[in-house]
Amino acid sequence: MRGIRTGPLIPILGLAVGITAGVLLDPTVPTSLQPYLPIAVVAALDAVFGGIRARLDDIFDAKVFVVSFVSNVIVAGLIVFLGDQLGVGAQLSTAVIVVLGIRIFGNVAAIRRHLFRA
Amino acid sequence: MLRRLLDETLDPGYEQAAARRAGAGADAAERASAGTGLLGRLVLAGCLLLIGGLTTIVITQVRSSAPQREELRQALIQDIAAQRAAGDLLQRRLVEVRDQATRAREELLAATTQGQNALDELDRAETGAGLTTVRGPGLAVTLTDAPAPDDGGENLGRILDGDVQSVVNALWAAGAEAVAIDGQRLGPTTSIRSAGQAILVDFRPVTSPYLIEAIGPRDMFDRLLESAAGRTLASYASAFGLGLDVVQVDQLQLLPGAGGVITQAEPARLRGEAEEGGP
Numbered sequence: 001m002r003g004i005r006t007g008p009l010i011p012i013l014g015l016a017v018g019i020t021a022g023v024l025l026d027p028t029v030p031t032s033l034q035p036y037l038p039i040a041v042v043a044a045l046d047a048v049f050g051g052i053r054a055r056l057d058d059i060f061d062a063k064v065f066v067v068s069f070v071s072n073v074i075v076a077g078l079i080v081f082l083g084d085q086l087g088v089g090a091q092l093s094t095a096v097i098v099v100l101g102i103r104i105f106g107n108v109a110a111i112r113r114h115l116f117r118a
Numbered sequence: 119m120l121r122r123l124l125d126e127t128l129d130p131g132y133e134q135a136a137a138r139r140a141g142a143g144a145d146a147a148e149r150a151s152a153g154t155g156l157l158g159r160l161v162l163a164g165c166l167l168l169i170g171g172l173t174t175i176v177i178t179q180v181r182s183s184a185p186q187r188e189e190l191r192q193a194l195i196q197d198i199a200a201q202r203a204a205g206d207l208l209q210r211r212l213v214e215v216r217d218q219a220t221r222a223r224e225e226l227l228a229a230t231t232q233g234q235n236a237l238d239e240l241d242r243a244e245t246g247a248g249l250t251t252v253r254g255p256g257l258a259v260t261l262t263d264a265p266a267p268d269d270g271g272e273n274l275g276r277i278l279d280g281d282v283q284s285v286v287n288a289l290w291a292a293g294a295e296a297v298a299i300d301g302q303r304l305g306p307t308t309s310i311r312s313a314g315q316a317i318l319v320d321f322r323p324v325t326s327p328y329l330i331e332a333i334g335p336r337d338m339f340d341r342l343l344e345s346a347a348g349r350t351l352a353s354y355a356s357a358f359g360l361g362l363d364v365v366q367v368d369q370l371q372l373l374p375g376a377g378g379v380i381t382q383a384e385p386a387r388l389r390g391e392a393e394e395g396g397p
Contacts, residue, residue, distance in 0.1 A: 014163030018170025026178060037176045044169040050129050057128070059136035062158035068129045069165050099123065106127025 035084070036077040039096055043076035044069060046100045049107040056114040076100070202322075213374055216249070245295065248305035248375040252296040256333035256370040257342065259285055261351075262361025263326040275358030277326055279312040282319075284347035285330055286310065292341035294334035296372045300324040301331075303375030320376070327361065333370050 029037060047069035054060040076096050083092030223240075227233030244250045261282065264275020286304065289297050297304045299319045308320050316323040332338065342348050342364065355362040 010159045011162045011166045014165070014167040015170040018167035018172075019174050021167075022171040022174025022178070027175060029175060029179060034179070037172065037179070041169075041173050041176050044172060047129075048166070048169060050127075050132070053128055054132040057132070059132045061132060061135040062162050064129065064131040064135050066161055066165055068131060069169070102123060103127045106124065110127065 035089070035093075036080055039076045039080050039093060040073045042097055042100050042104075043072040046103050046107075047072045049104050049111070053107045053110045053114075056111060072100075209376055212376065216374070246306065248296060248303045248308075251371065251373055252333050253369065253371045254295075254333045255336065255366070255368050256294070256296075256331060257289070257338055258365045258367050258370070259289070259330040259332070259342070260361065260363040260365075261285065261326070261328040261330070262363070264359035264361070275354070275360040277317070277328060277360060279310055279317050281351060281354075281360075282317060282328055282330070283310050285342075285351065288342050288345040288347035289330070289332040289334070289338070291345065292334060292338040294332040294338060296334075297330065297332045298372045298375075299328060299330050301329075301373070303372055305375050308375070331367075331370055331372060333372060339364065339366050 047065065050068060051060060051065040054065070079096055080089060080093050083089040224237060227237045241250070245252065261277045263277050264273060266273050282299065286297055286299070299310070302319050302322060302324070304319075310317065310319050312318070313323075316325070317328070318324075343352070351360075351362050354360055
């Protein structure tokens with residue numbers, strides 16, 4: 001199991017490349033997708049903090065991470081889309097943000113306990 | 119449900135996967151944790167790449183949309199200015215052409231008595247409609263908004279459309295022949311009303327200070343100040359600090375207005391004809 005801890009280099013490299021690409025390419029997002037992007041980002045952040053916490057708990061699993069990331073983003077987008085169709089898009093966006101925000105907070109608290117033993 | 123939400127912040131999938139690995143023993147653990155091998159790490163890197171890209175895209179998008187809105191606003195303001203300039207140009211052209219038409223008409227009509235009568239009547243009608251240039255002595259009334267209060271509260275001394283209306287009506291009542299607001303001649307169908315914070319005269323915004331010019335008899339000054347509107351505004355001026363300034367002017371020149379759209383017309387019966395027996 002200790003093998004998991006070695007070589008976080010490639011994922012971190014991926015993150016760096018992603019950020020650089022986002023800055024350099026400055027792609028224009030189609031207008032129809034724009035309302036979903038912020039929600040997708042928050043959902044992705046939830047998956048990332050969940051992954052970090054699992055790693056510190058020594059139960060990290062790449063498959064679970066990828067699946068949770070993809071499903072998080074898709075489900076969050078779908079909920080907002082459905083909300084838009086029902087005319088409660090703003091409220092549902094808030095609900096999604098609140099739930100994901102609570103999870104992010106909880107995971108960050110767990111990470112903090114791991115790192116600082118406090 | 120809330121308790122679960124607050125307590126179980128970690129995806130249960132991780133624990134289940136860990137339990138599966140622990141339960142399956144060493145050999146199976148190798149296979150199950152294959153996801154954390156090179157391939158797994160590459161997929162992970164791809165996901166993080168996506169996340170990083172997505173986040174920066176959204177941030178740049180949100181940041182750039184604010185100046186975009188400002189640009190759009192500036193473009194709209196420029197459009198408005200350009201259209202207004204075009205409108206002014208057309209207005210001047212209209213006055214020119216109308217002058218030519220009037221001169222041609224005068225030349226033709228001045229020849230006969232009947233024509234002369236018609237001309238007199240036209241002249242009166244056009245003066246009433248604000249379609250002729252009028253020169254003469256008159257008044258210049260300046261209305262100014264009171265300075266905004268320091269505490270950011272509502273400015274009670276702001277000039278309202280009703281104030282401008284009452285001054286204009288008082289001027290007409292005091293015998294004014296021609297009235298203009300900020301250089302815009304008032305006709306019979308001119309509207310003065312507010313839209314939000316602005317006052318619109320015939321749908322063109324005018325701003326403080328509002329200059330109301332009127333040509334009329336000498337005693338218009340006294341009659342305006344003694345009128346109900348004059349007294350009310352004077353009391354507002356002392357109570358709320360709005361500016362009210364009335365000056366007598368020896369020589370004013372008011373240019374013709376655009377005139378309303380003619381929606382109804384009927385053949386004129388000239389005085390000469392009327393005596394002959396009517397229609």
